[in-house]
Amino acid sequence: MQITFLGTSSGVPTRSRNVSSIALRLPQRAEVWLFDCGEGTQHQLLRSDVKISQIRRIFVTHMHGDHIFGLMGLLASCGLAANPEKIDIYGPPGLNAYLQACRKYSQTHFSYPIEVHTVQPGLVVEEEDFSVSCAVLEHRVTAFGYRIQERDRVGHFDVKKAAALGIPSGPLYGKLKRGGTVTLPNGQVVRGADLCGPTEVGRKIAYCTDTIYCENAVELAQDADVVVHESTFAHQDAELAYQRLHSTSTMAAQVALNASARQLFLSHFSPRYAVGSPIQLKDLLAEARAIFPQTELAHDFLTYEVPRRSLTASEIAPAIVGG
Structure with a gap:
């Protein structure tokens, strides 16, 4: 499982950061699952090692433009170049109507099937080796966070x-x-x-954006190997975060800490923290690490291989006693 960050800015793109999107690569299935699709995402994909032809699922958190304005263009390009068998799209109410309007007024016809699923809190996808669930976050519009969980695997056979x-x-x-x-x-x-x-423990990833600190984010991130959490504002700008229902660096770190996560990536940064500003992204990183040391700043095209781990003795013992 590999995470590639395709866009790490909030609201609008900057010279070095595009708006929200991450790609989850599943090499064992030759599939890519996309989470959010801000404007210009297909250009970011072309500049990355992620193959557009492998996109099979797209998960949308909410209907703000910096998370969906690239979706229609990407779907149209997939039909012209990649020609996938099918793409399943998951997101909040209104997503299907939005795509239908785009297709109608742009006279776009897809050469492959697309199915749009309106999500509800709980299980979204369940397959033999993976499951995806979602929960409502706290934002100005209906917004969902997602949790991707891999099944546990039996260890190497001798x-x-x-x-x-x-x-x-x-x-x-x-x-x-x-x-x-x-x-x-x-x-x-x-x-x-x-x-x-x-036993190889199934890997777990949480994707939480856009939201202020909330218990549902903690639940999604529980015991996660990787948490990708928005960090629109610095702690010093907490008042803005409360007004706009976005997170600060310290809120994101608190989610990871309370969830006993293993790694946190901050993303969705406000352009206000550009080079030369009184507060810069390195300051947000320092704020978060003071609470949760295993924190990194995401940047466009950063790729992270989610590590595997085996059950520890303390994890095995309860299973034996319970059995």
């Missing part, structure tokens, strides 16, 4: 050890890999857990 036990390759290997138990012809009982390494 083929040599299985062969030494006289287990023939084939269906029995599959059963053992899934954690099952088999009885050999000699009566020996072999558990899959004895032949597999530590």
Whole structure:
């Protein structure tokens, strides 16, 4: 799982930052899932290593222009160049009507199917290896944050050890890999857990923008490997944050801290903190790190590989006792 930041500015683009969009690459599926699609996102994709032809799902947080104005252009380009089998789009009420109006008045006809799903709090997508859920954030319009969760995976299967036990390759290997138990012809009982390494914990990502600090953001970010959270304002400009229902650097850090997250990326920065301003982005970073040290500033085209981890002894023990 790789996250590529395609736009990290709020409201309007700047010389170095486009408006909101991130791409989540799933190499094992050769798929890209896009989160928000501000104006110019397709240009950002062309400048990145992300393949437009692999986009299969697009998740929209809310209907403000800096999060959706690039959507229609991208969809039209996909039809002309990438020609995907299908793209599923998820977002708040009004998203489908917006796209239908764009298609009507621009006389755009797609050569591939598009399905728009109006989301409600809770589960949005559930598949064998991934799930996506959402929750309502606190903004001036209906806005959703998203949580992407990968299923846990059985650890590495020791083929040599299985062969030494006289287990023939084939269906029995599959059963053992899934954690099952088999009885050999000699009566020996072999558990899959004895032949597999530590369980690989499914990775979790939270995407929270636009919002002021809220408990739903903390819930989405709970135990997440990566939290991408808006940080429109510095702590010194908290009054503006409250007025506009956006987060400060310290609010984003507090979400990550309260959620016991592992890594926080700040994004969606106000252009007011440009080079030469009294307050700059390095100051926002320092504010956040004072609360949550594992914080980084996102920038356009930054790519981050979400690390895997195995269950620790303390995590395994409760599972054994409970079983």
